[in-house]
Amino acid sequence: MNQTTRLVLSLTAVLGLAAGCGGDNNKNPMNPGGGGGPADVTVSIVSNAMNAGANAYSPDTATVQVGQTIKWTNNDAMTHTATADAGSFNTGSIGGGSSSSVITISGATGVRAYHCSVAGHNMQGWVKVTP
Ligand SMILES: [Cu+2]
Numbered sequence: 001m002n003q004t005t006r007l008v009l010s011l012t013a014v015l016g017l018a019a020g021c022g023g024d025n026n027k028n029p030m031n032p033g034g035g036g037g038p039a040d041v042t043v044s045i046v047s048n049a050m051n052a053g054a055n056a057y058s059p060d061t062a063t064v065q066v067g068q069t070i071k072w073t074n075n076d077a078m079t080h081t082a083t084a085d086a087g088s089f090n091t092g093s094i095g096g097g098s099s100s101s102v103i104t105i106s107g108a109t110g111v112r113a114y115h116c117s118v119a120g121h122n123m124q125g126w127v128k129v130t131p
Pocket residue numbers: 049050079080081116117118121123
């Protein structure tokens with residue numbers, strides 16, 4: 001499987017997951033709502049994410065190309081964040097049932113680990129950045 005095929009498959013998986021969780025409420029460009037409009041990839045924060053560790057974000061590893069965008073949708077009742085361990089991105093607080101702004105993933109290729117910055121939350125995810 002070549003790299004493009006792999007990316008298409010992973011994006012398809014992400015989009016299918018988003019649809020399974022109730023879909024993207026911000027698909028209408030005339031009514032972007034509070035979520036900041038569409039993104040290349042959407043990551044779900046799962047229900048009861050606080051203690052979910054490496055399963056708190058779905059997919060646990062989101063794959064994007066340099067310059068593509070990610071939006072985190074919080075499907076839990078509690079507020080969470082997606083905060084890069086090394087500081088390259090930070091959604092800030094995402095209330096329960098809300099979405100983050102659209103975050104552009106720039107810089108080098110590689111894997112960026114991220115976490116939720118709310119005290120006491122055990123939540124870990126990864127963004128894999130491809131050329
Ligand atoms: Cu959290």
